[in-house]
Amino acid sequence: MGNCLRLLSMLEDDVRENAIYFGKESFYQVIRDIGGIWNDTKERPVVCLMKLPECEEMHWAIPMGNWAHRTEEAQRRIHDYMSLPESNIASCYYHVGKTTTKSIFFISDVVPITDKYIEREYLITEIQKDH
Numbered sequence: 001m002g003n004c005l006r007l008l009s010m011l012e013d014d015v016r017e018n019a020i021y022f023g024k025e026s027f028y029q030v031i032r033d034i035g036g037i038w039n040d041t042k043e044r045p046v047v048c049l050m051k052l053p054e055c056e057e058m059h060w061a062i063p064m065g066n067w068a069h070r071t072e073e074a075q076r077r078i079h080d081y082m083s084l085p086e087s088n089i090a091s092c093y094y095h096v097g098k099t100t101t102k103s104i105f106f107i108s109d110v111v112p113i114t115d116k117y118i119e120r121e122y123l124i125t126e127i128q129k130d131h
Contacts, residue, residue, distance in 0.1 A: 020045045020064070020099065020122040027117030045122040047105065052112060061113040067102040078104060 022045050028038040046061035070078070084091035093108040 020047045021061075021113075022046075022119040022122055023061070023113060024117050024119045027113065030117070031111065046111070046113065047099075057114055058112045059114070060110050063106040063109045063111075064099075064103050065106070067096060067104050070104065 028040075031038045040063070044063050044065050046063050050060050052058040052060065067075070078094045078096070081090050081093050082096070093106075095105040095107055097103055097105060
């Protein structure tokens with residue numbers, strides 16, 4: 001719990017719900033500095049879906065990527081997870097949805113974020129279920 005509180009104390013400001021952003025490298029460095037792992041080599045956007053009820057300036061951000069950029073093997077693995085029974089928490093690791101293109105949402109990698117760590121806005125769209 002101490003690391004989570006340290007992360008929260010380092011973040012500030014406000015972002016819009018249902019908007020898609022690119023995070024700053026400094027945000028990912030904060031995660032690494034407190035012992036977390038963020039080793040994504042691609043510049044992936046994050047979608048900010050909801051405010052944390054305990055802290056209005058904080059949002060849950062879900063990393064996302066382009067479904068078409070996944071290999072057939074990776075797409076099959078993601079579908080295998082999503083096909084697990086709902087009682088299995090692993091069935092919630094991913095979500096395939098649609099923004100301007102078919103996208104993969106990495107639910108299991110959700111992180112809290114604020115404006116301070118937003119590099120730039122990617123796009124704003126309604127997230128639509130694609131399956």
